[in-house]
Amino acid sequence: MLQQVxxxxxxxxxYALIALGYTMVYGVLRxxxxxxxxxxxxxxxxxxxxxxxxxxPFAAAMVIAMAGAAVVGVVVERIAYRPLRxxxxxxxxxxxxxxxxxxxxxxxxxxGPQTRAFPIPFEVKQFTTGRLRISSFDVLILLTxxxxxxxxxxxxxxxxxxxxxxxxxxxxxxxxxxxxSVNRVIAFTFAIGSALAASAGVLIGMNFNAVDPSMGxxxxxxxxxxxxxxxxxxxxxAMLGGILLGMAEVMGVALLKSEWRDAxxxxxxALVLLVKPSGILGRNLQExx
Amino acid sequence: xxxxxxVFKGKxxxxxxxxxxCSEGKDHIHNRGKRFIIxxxxxxxxxxxxxxxxxxxxxxGSGADSPPASGGSDGDKIIKIGMVxxxxxxxxxxxxxxxxxxxxxxDEINAEGGVNGFTLQLIAEDSKGxxxxxxxxxxxxxxQDKVTAIVGAVLSGETATVAPIAQDSGVLMxxxxxxxxxxxDTGDYIFRNVITDDVQARQLAExxxxxxxxxxxxxxxxxxxYGVALKDNFTAKVEELGASVVGxxxxxxxxxDFRAQLTKIGNEVxxxxxxxxxxxxxxxxxxxxxQGIEARLLGADGFYSGKLVExxxxxxxGALFTxxxxxxxxSENVQAFVSTYKQKYSEEPDMFAANAYDTMKIVAxxxxxxxxDRAALKAEMANVxxxxxxxxxTSFDDRGEAVKEVIILKVENGKxxxxx
Numbered sequence: 006m007l008q009q010v011x012x013x014x015x016x017x018x019x020y021a022l023i024a025l026g027y028t029m030v031y032g033v034l035r036x037x038x039x040x041x042x043x044x045x046x047x048x049x050x051x052x053x054x055x056x057x058x059x060x061x062p063f064a065a066a067m068v069i070a071m072a073g074a075a076v077v078g079v080v081v082e083r084i085a086y087r088p089l090r091x092x093x094x095x096x097x098x099x100x101x102x103x104x105x106x107x108x109x110x111x112x113x114x115x116x117g118p119q120t121r122a123f124p125i126p127f128e129v130k131q132f133t134t135g136r137l138r139i140s141s142f143d144v145l146i147l148l149t150x151x152x153x154x155x156x157x158x159x160x161x162x163x164x165x166x167x168x169x170x171x172x173x174x175x176x177x178x179x180x181x182x183x184x185x186s187v188n189r190v191i192a193f194t195f196a197i198g199s200a201l202a203a204s205a206g207v208l209i210g211m212n213f214n215a216v217d218p219s220m221g222x223x224x225x226x227x228x229x230x231x232x233x234x235x236x237x238x239x240x241x242x243a244m245l246g247g248i249l250l251g252m253a254e255v256m257g258v259a260l261l262k263s264e265w266r267d268a269x270x271x272x273x274x275a276l277v278l279l280v281k282p283s284g285i286l287g288r289n290l291q292e293x294x
Numbered sequence: 295x296x297x298x299x300x301v302f303k304g305k306x307x308x309x310x311x312x313x314x315x316c317s318e319g320k321d322h323i324h325n326r327g328k329r330f331i332i333x334x335x336x337x338x339x340x341x342x343x344x345x346x347x348x349x350x351x352x353x354x355g356s357g358a359d360s361p362p363a364s365g366g367s368d369g370d371k372i373i374k375i376g377m378v379x380x381x382x383x384x385x386x387x388x389x390x391x392x393x394x395x396x397x398x399x400x401d402e403i404n405a406e407g408g409v410n411g412f413t414l415q416l417i418a419e420d421s422k423g424x425x426x427x428x429x430x431x432x433x434x435x436x437x438q439d440k441v442t443a444i445v446g447a448v449l450s451g452e453t454a455t456v457a458p459i460a461q462d463s464g465v466l467m468x469x470x471x472x473x474x475x476x477x478x479d480t481g482d483y484i485f486r487n488v489i490t491d492d493v494q495a496r497q498l499a500e501x502x503x504x505x506x507x508x509x510x511x512x513x514x515x516x517x518x519x520y521g522v523a524l525k526d527n528f529t530a531k532v533e534e535l536g537a538s539v540v541g542x543x544x545x546x547x548x549x550x551d552f553r554a555q556l557t558k559i560g561n562e563v564x565x566x567x568x569x570x571x572x573x574x575x576x577x578x579x580x581x582x583x584x585q586g587i588e589a590r591l592l593g594a595d596g597f598y599s600g601k602l603v604e605x606x607x608x609x610x611x612g613a614l615f616t617x618x619x620x621x622x623x624x625s626e627n628v629q630a631f632v633s634t635y636k637q638k639y640s641e642e643p644d645m646f647a648a649n650a651y652d653t654m655k656i657v658a659x660x661x662x663x664x665x666x667d668r669a670a671l672k673a674e675m676a677n678v679x680x681x682x683x684x685x686x687x688t689s690f691d692d693r694g695e696a697v698k699e700v701i702i703l704k705v706e707n708g709k710x711x712x713x714x
Contacts, residue, residue: 009557009558120573122605133586138584257554
């Protein structure tokens with residue numbers, strides 16, 4: 006059972022990394038960025054290319070993937086969302102779905118439909134205590150996720166640009182009256198959210214040794230679910246939502262039947278939303294970014 | 295293999311799609327009709343219809359410079375064989391493999407003097423992977439081309455739709471690839487020359503229990519018709535033989551994280567049967583090894599792709615799986631087939647091509663005995679016994695299903711080799 010908790014934690018922290026991007030963008034734009042799952046996929050491909058073709062070490066490949074995905078995220082915002090910022094919100098949502106399909110098909114055209122291997126560029130060690138087995142990769146995923154989340158927390162709460170993000174989330178017009186360049190803040194938010202998605206893409210692609218153009222679909226949905234579960238717009242909510250979702254899935258398999266895995270995860274989502282439509286931490290407006 | 299779109303996921307090769315002359319021409323006419331749509335829809339549609347009729351007539355005419363050969367009509371020196379399947383579209387790779395396999399067999403037969411002095415001629419029709427197109431194509435093959443037999447259809451859905459047409463017209467139809475259950479129950483003119491999912495699962499169970507002496511199994515299956523059929527039959531056969539299945543877990547195609555299921559299965563089993571495709575199987579293998587599960591991995595024809603080893607690495611070493619065809623087989627007829635096929639189409643023949651090749655050879659053998667007569671041909675097909683083909687030794691049971699020993703492959707030093 007302890008093993009299942011570890012399984013749930015590592016799965017959940019990858020969901021949390023994706024959920025953060027959804028929640029940050031929602032915070033500033035009130036937009037569900039449905040192309041986010043594809044950014045995750047693009048990040049995984051950039052990381053794969055950097056590590057395999059350029060032969061870069063893990064940390065460098067990770068940084069390049071995050072930077073590359075950040076650029077893609079900003080470009081997507083510039084061409085697909087900014088022109089629609091004054092349009093009804095539904096228009097931007099449809100533009101997001103369009104972007105998602107476009108990016109997936111672009112990857113399909115450029116990289117082909119095959120699943121590619123993403124070999125881990127370092128030796129994976131196993132730690133065994135009693136019946137519990139933890140691989141160094143589990144540790145890496147947990148540490149990277151926690152590190153990135155702490156970094157994000159610091160960024161949002163302790164830096165000038167973080168303050169600008171919070172102000173923009175609170176009220177775009179007032180923020181711009183205060184001299185904040187709203188466009189820059191929004192672009193920055195997309196960059197950070199996309200970089201986090203890319204880090205998750207590289208970690209997951211590496212852990213499961215597989216990268217393919219449609220890999221963003223399910224994690225994108227799960228990340229979105231985690232964000233809604235935790236309270237969309239709330240950063241701690243996204244982290245909590247991710248961990249909860251991962252745990253719920255794993256426990257669904259462990260205690261019930263594996264066919265129920267997704268039904269349980271999404272059932273919990275429905276229940277939470279029935280009882281508390283704003284999500285678990287959704288009321289905490291101060292945390293909105 | 296039932297959900298064809300999942301077989302050999304990575305191998306779809308759209309660019310390879312070639313058009314056969316007829317369908318290309320039809321598209322062309324259709325497009326020309328569209329261009330004038332502004333003037334008058336009715337005039338144009340009538341014109342397009344007429345054009346299509348004229349063209350179709352021309353098309354069939356061009357295919358038969360010689361007088362139309364058909365079942366029963368004597369004096370002709372050509373026997374026409376129809377083929378129907380997706381030659382363009384998403385499933386083109388399967389249909390093209392089947393067509394190429396049939397063509398390879400026909401060329402060999404004709405080079406050796408044909409069948410009783412008759413030359414075989416292949417008429418391949420594109421179904422585009424759609425059942426309605428397949429039905430039209432089969433109707434055309436029977437009514438206009440007057441084919442003696444049809445190899446096809448390729449996808450299970452197509453075959454289910456066209457089998458009754460062939461049966462009602464009394465034309466022999468042999469599918470070399472559709473694995474959905476019950477297809478041959480349509481009637482006595484419908485045969486199948488491909489290993490079905492229940493057969494491969496049962497034969498593997500028999501091999502690992504009786505020959506390898508494994509006792510304790512777990513099953514991890516893809517929750518789709520392919521995975522469920524494999525799981526049900528494997529479990530049933532294992533238990534019938536007195537061994538036990540201690541854990542049955544499922545996953546969805548496209549899942550990435552299988553650790554929860556694997557943790558639940560635990561490491562007390564002798565073997566883990568993964569009823570699904572190679573992408574997920576490779577991931578499952580790696581995660582299982584990392585969790586300390588050392589059980590032998592077992593699978594079905596969904597494993598058969600170089601990607602299994604590429605993605606799974608050391609984790610899939612020693613895995614056993616069933617296959618309908620093995621191109622690396624050292625036997626003479628397989629190597630001859632592989633090299634001829636490669637020369638013609640510059641790619642390795644896959645299972646679809648191999649089954650189609652064998653099917654055509656079997657039909658030709660039956661034709662030789664029956665003469666160019668549809669009813670006698672059907673009767674001869676049912677009598678085929680121990681035909682030595684590239685996919686193994688084939689006989690047909692009284693339902694028209696091929697009976698053959700399934701090939702079992704093993705991953706050894708990162709390569710496939712034959713275990714049985």
